[in-house]
Amino acid sequence: MTIEGRYVRNKKTLTDEDQHKLANSCVAIVGCGGLGGYIAEELARIGVGRLVLIDGDRLEVSNLNRQIMATELNIGQWKVEAARDRLRSVNSEVKVEIIKEWFKEEKGPEMFREVDLVFDALDSLATRVELERVCHRLKLPLVFASIAGWFGQIGVSLPGDFSVSRLFGNGERGVESTWGNPAFTPAVLASLSVAEGVKLLAGRMPALRRAWLQVDLLTMEFERFEINNT
Amino acid sequence: MRVTVKLFATFRDGRFKVEEKNLSEDSRVLDVLQLLNILPEEVAICLVNGRDVKEQHLLNDGDTIALFPPVGGG
Numbered sequence: 001m002t003i004e005g006r007y008v009r010n011k012k013t014l015t016d017e018d019q020h021k022l023a024n025s026c027v028a029i030v031g032c033g034g035l036g037g038y039i040a041e042e043l044a045r046i047g048v049g050r051l052v053l054i055d056g057d058r059l060e061v062s063n064l065n066r067q068i069m070a071t072e073l074n075i076g077q078w079k080v081e082a083a084r085d086r087l088r089s090v091n092s093e094v095k096v097e098i099i100k101e102w103f104k105e106e107k108g109p110e111m112f113r114e115v116d117l118v119f120d121a122l123d124s125l126a127t128r129v130e131l132e133r134v135c136h137r138l139k140l141p142l143v144f145a146s147i148a149g150w151f152g153q154i155g156v157s158l159p160g161d162f163s164v165s166r167l168f169g170n171g172e173r174g175v176e177s178t179w180g181n182p183a184f185t186p187a188v189l190a191s192l193s194v195a196e197g198v199k200l201l202a203g204r205m206p207a208l209r210r211a212w213l214q215v216d217l218l219t220m221e222f223e224r225f226e227i228n229n230t
Numbered sequence: 231m232r233v234t235v236k237l238f239a240t241f242r243d244g245r246f247k248v249e250e251k252n253l254s255e256d257s258r259v260l261d262v263l264q265l266l267n268i269l270p271e272e273v274a275i276c277l278v279n280g281r282d283v284k285e286q287h288l289l290n291d292g293d294t295i296a297l298f299p300p301v302g303g304g
């Protein structure tokens with residue numbers, strides 16, 4: 001449904017030209033949990049034309065503490081289906097495609113066929129590195145974010161940067177396995193990701209290329225670190 | 231020699247945010263990890279003066295070491 005004035009409060013942060021670019025963009029969100037749900041919500045509200053949601057998981061009770069797509073009524077539903085249903089009522093102008101599978105490196109070219117930008121909202125360190133490799137091969141920009149407890153990291157990886165492999169190249173799982181993921185951390189990191197992603201879609205420079213922002217919501221410190229190619 | 235150690239995210243739990251440490255000459259990053267009771271495999275990134283290094287990296291007087299655990303959740 002086209003609603004006159006839907007995007008009026010996006011001005012003047014976004015120009016008419018920016019808004020037009022978003023409407024003609026296709027964005028893939030890999031992982032539709034805590035981060036991915038909020039990222040999808042914000043991209044739909046701001047007016048991105050097409051979203052591809054990728055997640056092979058179903059909603060469970062332990063998702064209710066943080067995942068915006070999870071409600072008491074849809075436990076057991078595929079996460080991407082729950083997201084599509086919610087987004088339809090938020091912005092029916094957005095085309096939402098869903099893929100009920102886990103991301104795998106060899107599936108990347110098929111999954112990202114018409115995609116302009118990819119968001120990494122995964123929860124596996126090794127798969128994050130695979131995703132970056134695929135994005136570089138397909139010449140796609142990538143916004144990555146990760147969370148654990150009070151903490152998060154977010155950055156942008158353009159083809160050739162290898163920021164993700166530098167940050168997440170060691171180990172299997174992060175400290176989220178012991179510190180969990182409370183409601184506020186995915187919301188903050190998803191919003192930071194979308195802010196960077198919107199710049200990329202509008203053709204502006206992202207702020208966090210070859211860098212990452214270290215987010216600490218316990219001390220409320222946001223510190224930027226450079227990723228050097230040495 | 232004196233180095234500044236900065237810890238991030240969960241590494242601060244039960245330790246500190248930033249501290250100066252006195253180390254013997256020829257100390258490596260690994261010696262700092264031992265001092266802090268952090269296993270090398272618990273470290274996702276180690277920066278010395280802003281550059282990415284491995285645990286065998288030899289330290290110099292005045293270095294700043296920043297240690298980050300893996301944050302991988304989504």
